[in-house]
Amino acid sequence: MDEIADSFPELSLKSRPMMEVLEEFRGAKLAEVGSTSQYDRKLDYLQTYLQEEIDVETTEDLASEDVKRYKNWRKYESLPREEPLSKNTLRDDMYLFREFIQHLIEHRMAPVRFEKAVEIPEVDYEGGEGVDEKKLEPEIAKAALDYLRKYEYADVEHVSMVLMCQSGPRKNGLRGRDVGDFEYGERVLNYEHQEETQLKNNEQSEREITLYGDSADIIQDYLENQRPSETDSDGKKPLLTKGNGRISLSTLQKIAYKWTRPCAVGLGCPHDRDPEDCEAAQKNNSAFKCPSSRAPHHIRTGYITDQKNRGVSSDAIDQRCDVTPRVQDQHYDLPDSTEERERYEDEFRDAEDDPDSGFDH
Numbered sequence: 001m002d003e004i005a006d007s008f009p010e011l012s013l014k015s016r017p018m019m020e021v022l023e024e025f026r027g028a029k030l031a032e033v034g035s036t037s038q039y040d041r042k043l044d045y046l047q048t049y050l051q052e053e054i055d056v057e058t059t060e061d062l063a064s065e066d067v068k069r070y071k072n073w074r075k076y077e078s079l080p081r082e083e084p085l086s087k088n089t090l091r092d093d094m095y096l097f098r099e100f101i102q103h104l105i106e107h108r109m110a111p112v113r114f115e116k117a118v119e120i121p122e123v124d125y126e127g128g129e130g131v132d133e134k135k136l137e138p139e140i141a142k143a144a145l146d147y148l149r150k151y152e153y154a155d156v157e158h159v160s161m162v163l164m165c166q167s168g169p170r171k172n173g174l175r176g177r178d179v180g181d182f183e184y185g186e187r188v189l190n191y192e193h194q195e196e197t198q199l200k201n202n203e204q205s206e207r208e209i210t211l212y213g214d215s216a217d218i219i220q221d222y223l224e225n226q227r228p229s230e231t232d233s234d235g236k237k238p239l240l241t242k243g244n245g246r247i248s249l250s251t252l253q254k255i256a257y258k259w260t261r262p263c264a265v266g267l268g269c270p271h272d273r274d275p276e277d278c279e280a281a282q283k284n285n286s287a288f289k290c291p292s293s294r295a296p297h298h299i300r301t302g303y304i305t306d307q308k309n310r311g312v313s314s315d316a317i318d319q320r321c322d323v324t325p326r327v328q329d330q331h332y333d334l335p336d337s338t339e340e341r342e343r344y345e346d347e348f349r350d351a352e353d354d355p356d357s358g359f360d361h
Contacts, residue, residue: 014109015060018050025103029096037172037198042096045078046070053077059109067117070097080250087121094120135334136260136294136302140267141165147265154221156242157255162218163189164256164296167209168303168321171252171296173199177239179223187216191322196234205322252296257287260294304332309339 026043033039050056053073054066074093075085085093098118104110145165148158163174169191176197181190191199191207199205211219219239228243238246263269263281271291275281280290287293294302300321307317314325323332335343 012108013060015058016109018056018059021059021109022047025100038200042093045074046097046100049073059104062110064114064117067101067114071119091121094118134294134298135305136299138306140260140262141302143265143267144259154218155226156240159219159222160240160252160255161259162215164299165303166211166215168300170200171249175247175249175252179237179239182219182239184216184220187211207319207322209320256296256299257293258284261287261290262292301332301334304328305334308333309335309343
């Protein structure tokens with residue numbers, strides 16, 4: 001019998017409850033990585049696919065077609081929006097998916113051929129692929145904040161946009177802030193890593209940020225006059241809430257898209273569209289279809305690029321935004337040609353004043 005099993009290994013595959021196996025894999029994976037929240041979310045998508053999309057109860061229910069289909073499901077169908085998943089994120093998720101399939105194979109719960117069904121997209125990083133070059137332009141950020149200050153003062157969407165434009169946070173970090181993290185007297189917002197509201201790099205992401213201008217006053221007015229008396233399931237008081245628990249990541253995404261449409265904040269349409277006939281202008285849930293609207297990540301990129309244009313150091317941005325100089329250069333600092341030229345004008349102007357130079361006269 002053993003000889004037959006060796007000749008036809010699929011005949012000797014073990015059958016186990018799929019969710020039990022996934023939880024074992026989850027525990028092993030989270031024990032070996034630093035950023036558990038990031039991997040937890042990725043594994044949540046895999047669980048949704050196995051449990052809800054293809055409805056596999058045991059490991060023997062998984063078919064090669066299911067393995068092949070995961071890539072398209074994750075790219076096009078897994079998110080509550082029409083935009084596909086970025087190539088960079090898809091690549092990372094497919095590596096994790098392959099690890100899970102390899103785990104099944106190693107423990108004789110899936111045939112070896114399943115690994116070949118996992119297709120990982122190639123990303124040309126040196127050619128600039130995998131870097132999202134969208135960013136929020138400063139003039140749209142200013143128009144959005146001016147509009148909200150005038151017409152939607154100190155509501156949760158105004159406060160959300162103020163904090164996104166004031167410091168370029170990751171949306172998960174912003175979502176996790178509690179009322180107690182805000183210190184009005186000091187004009188400070190604390191980013192503290194906790195089990196329920198984790199930061200990307202755990203304790204290394206902890207920091208205090210100063211709130212400039214009237215940002216602290218807007219937040220205080222929101223807390224005193226508009227924030228619902230809300231406590232989440234963990235007994236904490238989320239800073240950002242609409243009265244039904246801690247604000248969701250998808251809601252923050254929608255707020256960003258909604259208030260970065262030029263036509264929504266008093267600017268003309270740069271795409272020559274009639275707002276009366278434009279779905280992106282008429283429906284807030286379709287705001288992402290506006291070519292000029294931006295997600296929280298693009299606000300973060302625009303903020304960091306603008307700070308670099310103003311001469312703020314990489315180390316200062318690292319402290320405020322929790323992003324290393326190397327990652328700033330690769331993913332977040334995206335000046336256009338004019339901005340790049342203007343950054344270095346003073347250096348060349350100083351060199352031109354050197355009387356010993358023979359090239360500048």
